[in-house]
Amino acid sequence: MKNSNVADRVTRVAVELFATQEFANTSVLQIVAAAGVTKGAMYHYFQSKDDLLFGIYERMLSLQRAHLETTLEKGGPADSVLRDVCIDVIETSIDFLPEGTVFFRSMHLLSEPRRAEVTRRRREYHDRISSLIERGQDEGSFRTDIPRSVLIAHFFSDVHYLSHWYSPDGPETKSEVAQQLTDLFLSGIRKEAQ
Amino acid sequence: MKNSNVADRVTRVAVELFATQEFANTSVLQIVAAAGVTKGAMYHYFQSKDDLLFGIYERMLSLQRAHLETTLEKGGPADSVLRDVCIDVIETSIDFLPEGTVFFRSMHLLSEPRRAEVTRRRREYHDRISSLIERGQDEGSFRTDIPRSVLIAHFFSDVHYLSHWYSPDGPETKSEVAQQLTDLFLSGIRKEAQ
């Protein structure tokens, strides 16, 4: 990392604080104190508190997109692709638990041009998952008696809830949980369950 | 309602604002302005902003408990009881979407003796669901190859995510969604899927 030490530490501390407290309830003084720097130093690297928040979204969005693309371009039947996507997105969420918490919780606090962009990129992501499920329905592997919007909600709900219960110190390992949740999800949406 | 008009309106407005913005990002002034009252009037009925938040938790917790008890005491095989519980909790969540948002998001902002109490009552609720699932496993209807903690997380995730995607103005009705999500969930955890 030839990048600034200060910016990195502030970023790391900020996401942790935004996750445990809320964004609006976290003062920049708190952040810089926890990061061991001064406010002047922080405002040298970030234009506003909002930048800190947006930075989290940018990193997570590009990470998600990159992962999804890698998994998608391997190809294969929708059933197995969705399994890979599901496992990957759960494992990634576990790797970035605090980021995920902030991601889902604080979108409406972003300043306006940015919020719109995040919304757009999230919709892109949603649409790709939706297409994948649609393909699976066409291939006859997924049930068609439930609206796709509900299937997608069911997909994202597990991911979203992770940060509310999973702890790396708990009994289950990351890959175990990813396997199990994926299994539960796929068992639910497969055609034979219909 | 022989209760105060002011207190009711403030409560209603507060939960709406806490859900759309964050708790810490919502000022008392904003609340009373939106409710059409003055700060003096509000502080006549509530001791603090924290009271507003705690009130939401109290109402939701007792509502949840009451509903769960009603459903549980009807008895029957765990499989069908869990189905009833699941449908009921989803429908209730839809009836109280903003409350649910605040409920899951802002617990860590409660002042301390209260937060502990909320945590305790939530754990009670969790444990009763856990017992129900355990009974279903004993009766041979639910799969046993996945830790119960993961099954429970899978259960609550759908409920939790509702406020992030469901809209009463959307195409799906409340009872449809409840049926469908319950179906997806149960198809996942049933033994035959193992």
Next chain:
DNA sequence: CACATAAAACCGACCAGACGGTATGGAGGG
């Protein structure tokens, strides 16, 4: 290596405004 210079990194004092909460007092009914 010495030195000059410029740019980047950083500090800490300082705003103006908003915050949650309070103190005071008046209106109206019992």
Next chain:
DNA sequence: CCCTCCATACCGTCTGGTCGGTTTTATGTG
């Protein structure tokens, strides 16, 4: 005359953000 209900003005504190200035580092030159 007191008590409930409510409005207004106000308080101390903390907020995100700015700014002038100082130190540190990088670069160029002989």
